[in-house]
Structure formats: structure tokens, C-alpha cells
Amino acid sequence: MASDQVAKRLVNQYAILRELNTEAVLRRTELSRRLNVRKSSVTSIVGGLLEKGVLREERPGNVRSAVGLNYDSFYAAVSGVSCRGIQFARVNLRGEVTRYQTVSFRGNEKLKAVIARIASGLNEIVHDGDGGCLGYGVTVSGGMDKGQGSVFRDLTLHAKCGNSLVEQLKVAMGTEVCVAHDIRSRLWSCAWFDEWSQHFERILYLFLSEGVASALLIRETLNGGQRLYSGEIGHVSTGADGRLCSCGLANCLEAYCSVPSMISDVAAVCPDLKVEEAIDLARQAVEASEVSEVLNEAMRHLARALSGVTALFDPSVVVLGSQSSELSCVLRPMLERHLRDEKARGGADEVEVRAVEGSHDVALRGIAGFVIDRAYATGEFSVLPK
Numbered sequence: 001m002a003s004d005q006v007a008k009r010l011v012n013q014y015a016i017l018r019e020l021n022t023e024a025v026l027r028r029t030e031l032s033r034r035l036n037v038r039k040s041s042v043t044s045i046v047g048g049l050l051e052k053g054v055l056r057e058e059r060p061g062n063v064r065s066a067v068g069l070n071y072d073s074f075y076a077a078v079s080g081v082s083c084r085g086i087q088f089a090r091v092n093l094r095g096e097v098t099r100y101q102t103v104s105f106r107g108n109e110k111l112k113a114v115i116a117r118i119a120s121g122l123n124e125i126v127h128d129g130d131g132g133c134l135g136y137g138v139t140v141s142g143g144m145d146k147g148q149g150s151v152f153r154d155l156t157l158h159a160k161c162g163n164s165l166v167e168q169l170k171v172a173m174g175t176e177v178c179v180a181h182d183i184r185s186r187l188w189s190c191a192w193f194d195e196w197s198q199h200f201e202r203i204l205y206l207f208l209s210e211g212v213a214s215a216l217l218i219r220e221t222l223n224g225g226q227r228l229y230s231g232e233i234g235h236v237s238t239g240a241d242g243r244l245c246s247c248g249l250a251n252c253l254e255a256y257c258s259v260p261s262m263i264s265d266v267a268a269v270c271p272d273l274k275v276e277e278a279i280d281l282a283r284q285a286v287e288a289s290e291v292s293e294v295l296n297e298a299m300r301h302l303a304r305a306l307s308g309v310t311a312l313f314d315p316s317v318v319v320l321g322s323q324s325s326e327l328s329c330v331l332r333p334m335l336e337r338h339l340r341d342e343k344a345r346g347g348a349d350e351v352e353v354r355a356v357e358g359s360h361d362v363a364l365r366g367i368a369g370f371v372i373d374r375a376y377a378t379g380e381f382s383v384l385p386k
């Protein structure tokens with residue numbers, strides 16, 4: 001085939017895989033109609049994908065049968081690095097996480113040692129078991145651990161260490177490794193695997209944990225920013241109480257609405273309550289109005305800090321994640337109300353806020369989504385032998 005034909009076939013193949021990624025099964029005629037690709041091309045591409053095992057037929061051998069992704073045939077081997085440790089997992093084409101394991105850090109490890117451990121962990125999870133490995137992905141946390149700060153600064157701030165993490169992982173694994181920030185990975189997990197996200201063109205994602213971070217997706221493209229610094233809103237100046245932030249400056253957004261900040265605010269008004277984690281905030285907010293009021297005030301700060309962003313980008317939906325799904329659900333209506341109040345200043349008051357799951361493996365699913373997306377785009381299935 002001529003190179004332009006190969007390129008066109010790849011584009012059509014990607015469109016077919018992308019369509020089947022959000023729809024369970026479709027017949028070839030329906031794919032042809034939806035994607036405006038000739039029926040003969042669809043039949044040929046689907047035939048190739050059936051042969052590789054990427055697709056399966058509902059009624060094997062019947063050309064009129066609906067086809068769908070063969071979810072367990074391939075997986076992405078992924079790792080997540082944060083101050084809590086290093087996680088490893090396989091994620092299949094449907095976003096199901098298997099072979100999850102986590103290892104802790106051993107004191108002040110240098111970047112080189114961390115990379116060696118990531119490489120050996122990834123090799124271990126692909127070593128045996130079924131399915132073909134589509135590729136490797138590593139998601140890195142923006143959070144920094146005080147005791148191990150240097151490792152995380154090197155790992156997370158591409159802007160400061162160039163592409164060294166990407167380059168060193170490539171050398172260690174002997175192939176390209178997909179690397180992404182954990183917040184962008186979390187957003188990509190929604191965009192790639194969750195059906196509801198298909199209805200929204202512009203998604204602003206917020207994640208509340210030890211800090212406050214965000215990510216923006218516009219028409220299936222993540223906005224990384226000129227210096228890969230997009231979304232780092234935790235130290236935007238907000239409020240006027242002169243509160244000190246861990247960065248040394250006063251009035252950062254994180255000083256008002258990170259989980260530790262909300263916990264210390266609750267401790268100040270209700271010293272007898274036992275509130276140590278995100279989930280405690282959610283449970284006490286239902287019981288005690290003082291706790292609910294603290295959270296409401298934090299969301300007012302967050303809405304104020306976001307007002308410029310929402311005015312600029314007019315997101316279809318604001319997605320709120322945190323370390324606890326219960327906390328996200330409690331905060332959701334509060335944030336929605338305050339964002340509406342902020343937006344009403346400009347005459348528009350429609351904003352939808354959605355709470356999402358906050359568990360550790362969301363970022364792993366997201367980085368796997370990047371790996372799978374790349375394999376769909378390049379048509380390279382099975383980087384490693386089965």
C-alpha cells in the first residue's frame with residue numbers, strides 16, 4: 001500500500017477503535033455509517049483487528065455480527081509514583097485494574113534508584129499471565145513529600161529537569177514510556193473510559209488532596225501548557241486572612257481548601273471532633289453544621305479562585321475529585337452553588353459540577369488510557385510477546 005493509503009487506513013482504524021471504546025458493540029454497517037468510511041474499508045480494517053485479537057465478534061465467523069473490543073486481549077502496564085509509594089498494575093482495554101501492587105519508598109532515594117525500581121516492577125507485571133502488553137505508562141504525582149522532596153521535584157517537574165524522566169525511563173525499559181502528571185491522568189481516565197464524559201466537550205477537573213490541582217480537557221485534547229505547568233492552581237493567591245501556605249507564601253488557595261487545611265479549620269471550631277482524613281470530613285459534615293460550614297467556606301474560596309478560569313474557558317462541566325468519594329459528594333453542591341454565584345456576576349449562571357471517584361487507581365487507569373490511545377493511533381498492538 002502507498003504511504004498515504006497506509007496513513008488513511010490508520011486514521012480510519014483509530015476512528016473505529018475510538019467508536020468501539022465508548023459503545024459496547026456495533027455492526028460493521030453501523031460503523032461505516034457513523035464514521036462515514038466506506039463499508040469495504042471498515043470490513044477490511046475490522047478483519048485485521050479480529051485477526052490480531054483486538055476485536056471480537058458477538059457471533060464468531062458471521063460477517064453481519066456486531067463487533068466489540070476484546071477487553072482482556074491487551075493491557076497497559078502502568079506505574080504511579082507519589083509520596084505514598086510506587087504502584088504497579090495492569091489495566092485492560094475496559095479500564096479494569098488487575099495485578100495491583102504497591103511498594104513504599106526506602107528513605108531518600110535518588111531519581112536513578114526510583115527509575116530502576118519502576119523498571120523492575122513494570123517488567124515483573126508483564127512477565128507472565130495472559131494478554132499482550134500494549135506499552136508502558138508512568139504517572140507522577142505533583143505532591144511533594146517533605147522528607148523526600150528532591151526525588152519528587154525531579155520526578156514531577158518536567159519544566160525543571162527537561163525530559164530527563166521520559167528519557168531515563170525509555171533507556172531503562174528499552175522502549176518509549178508514556179509519562180503524565182497524575183491529575184491529567186485522572187482527567188484522562190474519565191475522558192477515555194467513562195461513558196458520561198462523552199457528553200461534555202470542555203471538562204475542568206479539580207482534585208483536592210494535600211494540595212489543590214486541576215486539569216483542562218478541550219475537545220478530547222488535554223491542555224498541558226507551554227511549560228507543562230498548566231493546572232497548578234494550588235498557589236494562586238486567594239482570601240485575605242494572611243494564612244501561611246506550606247510554600248512559605250500567604251493566602252495560597254491550598255491554605256484554604258486543601259484537605260489538611262479543611263481539617264485544621266474543623267479542629268479550630270470543633271476541637272473535640274476526631275477528624276483526621278478526608279472521609280472524616282465528609283462524615284462529620286453530615287452530623288455537625290459547624291463542619292459543613294467550614295467546608296462551604298472552603299468551596300467559596302475555591303469558586304472565587306476559579307472564577308477567572310470558568311469565565312475564560314466556559315467549561316461544560318466541572319469535575320470534582322478528592323481522596324474520598326464521600327467528601328467529593330458532600331462538596332459538590334457547595335462548589336456548584338458558589339460557582340453559580342460567581343458566574344452570575346457576568347450574567348451567566350449555568351455551571352454543572354460532578355463528583356467522581358477518588359481512589360488511587362484512577363490515575364493508573366488514566367495513564368493506561370494514554371498508552372491505549374497511543375497504540376490505537378499507531379496501530380502497534382503487542383509491544384511485547386504474549
Ligand SMILES: [Zn+2]
Pocket residue numbers: 234235245246247248249252254
Ligand atoms: Zn503556596
